[in-house]
Amino acid sequence: MIDLRSDTVTRPTAAMRKAMYAADVGDDVYGEDRVMNKLQDQVAGLLGKEAGLFIPSGTMSNQLAIRSQTQPGDEVICDYNAHIFNYEGGGPALLSGVQLHPLNGDHGILDPAEIRSAFRPTDHHYAQTRLIALENTHNRAGGVVYPLIMIEAVAKLARGQGILMHLDGARLMNAVIASGIDPAAYAEPFNSVSLCLSKGLGAPVGSVLVGDADLIEQAHRFRKLFGGGMRQVGSLAAAGLYALENNIERLADDHQRAKELAKTCLDLGVLENDLAWTQTNIVIMNFPKGDTAYLETKFRAEGLLVSVVNDHRIRLVTHLDFNDEQLVQTKQLLKKVLG
């Protein structure tokens, strides 16, 4: 089977497992896991922030960022297709008591003027706009890289109103590799950034939330409260450190392979947008007839696993466990099923 459902399906390589096996572990709830402390510091350093906190998942990391920076009754602005709005189980309402205010982005990119007009007046009728959450790269838009200039325009508006900024940077390193922009420059406009280690970077588990020391202290408290305090996590931290050292530059290969797949999809008339929108490791196919469930079973029968986004969109995601030989096979298979 060739599995292109997500970049989360990768398995730790032998070298990563060796690093995990060799990790010296301690009780992280006491702050005594040295490898974990090193990972948290390293990610904070990479993203130019004071402190970092390891979180079991990207979802929990986003939710902790929201919980730590809002009060019940506040409002959080995000894109209509944002992960926090679509795929996190209604967490903001349940865990933080906030309401999301989704706006219609263009391929996940929000218009600063629209954000400006979404700010609530300081009047007792309204929920108070407390946080803006952006996503880079944007998953549902198809791995689109959020232009830094657009982020900076939003941050300027937010700062002027005392509104905080969170980045769901589950795939931030894909944006870094695709754009050549420094990770810390991408993180700078944000109060908090969540980076996933378990997606393109190939670690089995974990995200790191970074921000200033006070914010991370708050998030640490809420991580405990949500039941996310973990004990001997050094082996997971070792996987994360290995991923940061070995699996960032190679994301360019995933992007190249996605581009190749996108070209085949374009030739077959099923690529959702033009090629320029396949910017990282995600390819979106579009089927106006709404037959994606049927196509998914056809692909599966031919040995390809894909992700059905909805009744007219199918997603392919390239990753560490997808090589050139499989790329050739996948292109043939797409032609066979869709040609």
Ligand SMILES: Cc1ncc(COP(=O)(O)O)c(C=O)c1O
């Ligand atoms: C953009 C984005 N944010 C957050 C997450 C959540 O990560 P996790 O699956 O680790 O909870 C995902 C997962 O695919 C994602 O694509």
